[in-house]
Amino acid sequence: MKFKQLARIDQSAGLAEHKLTLGNIILKTVESLDDDFIEKFHQTIGKNVKKLRERKGYSQLVLSQTLGYKSVGLISQAEIYHKGQHFNLEHLLKIAHVLECHIEDFFQESVGE
Numbered sequence: 814m815k816f817k818q819l820a821r822i823d824q825s826a827g828l829a830e831h832k833l834t835l836g837n838i839i840l841k842t843v844e845s846l847d848d849d850f851i852e853k854f855h856q857t858i859g860k861n862v863k864k865l866r867e868r869k870g871y872s873q874l875v876l877s878q879t880l881g882y883k884s885v886g887l888i889s890q891a892e893i894y895h896k897g898q899h900f901n902l903e904h905l906l907k908i909a910h911v912l913e914c915h916i917e918d919f920f921q922e923s924v925g926e
Contacts, residue, residue, distance in 0.1 A: 855899040859892040861919045862900065865912050866892075879911045880904070 833840045866876050866888075873885040873892070882888075890898035900908070900919075909916040 852894065855891075856894045857922065858900055858905070858919045859894050861921060862888075862905075862908055863892045865914050865918060866908075869912050871912070876908065876911065880907055 833842055866873070871879075873888045877883075877885045877888050880888075887898070887904070890896065891900045891904070905916050905919055909919070
């Protein structure tokens, strides 16, 4: 079976929806996820890590050291998405353990103040 590409543009929202078909199966593609959307996603995670870290009273250095790092580089850069630096799933799992929160808290649009 071959993939066949379909594209639909929603004029009202200005969004392109890309799909592939494989026989009778329709698969959604990631082409409609633009760089701004992904950047905002990483920024949201970084902001939430920072809020939860500060709520716990931990400095970037303390969190870095509990994760086994000798400097704050990863934490400080990923919290602000500096030069594309972001947390991966392993980082988030470990940070959630240290901060005693749920990993899904990092993905919320806004963590309660």
